[in-house]
Amino acid sequence: MKHDSDRTLVISLGRNGRASYPERPWEDIEPVLRRMWEFDGRLRAWQDVRAAVQAAWRASDDVVPPRERRALERSRAA
Template identity: 75%
Template sequence: MKHDTDRTLVISLGRNGRVSYPERSWEEIEPVLRRMWEFDGRMCAWHDVRRDVQAAWRASDALASQPAGRRRAFENRAA
């Protein structure tokens, strides 16, 4: 039986993936993130979390493009 997914882990995978590969596209990095996710066989299937990981990836792009003051306000609110 697969365990429920920890939302924080899903978001972290997307955000950290974006930070680790800033010059790469989602299409290039998705297979890497998928292998990382599937390494732990206790997790739910990749297709169940793919959309959320991708959303966190894309949110990191939007956050990086914001002015520094607004970005800090968002980060403080998320913490």
């Protein structure tokens, strides 16, 4: 599984990580995402996918406008 099929997993990890921790900075959540990634020893090394996961994490900011993101976060908390 150490090939391009990891791309879907990388994008999903970044996006889902952002959705799960919307108010937390990347630096706080990276260790959590890394442990999740490394749980499956068949995947490429974290250092090989880290930048792509971070890019997917940051791209999630562009998908949902800040005002809508805050409203979504408030509804989750309720």
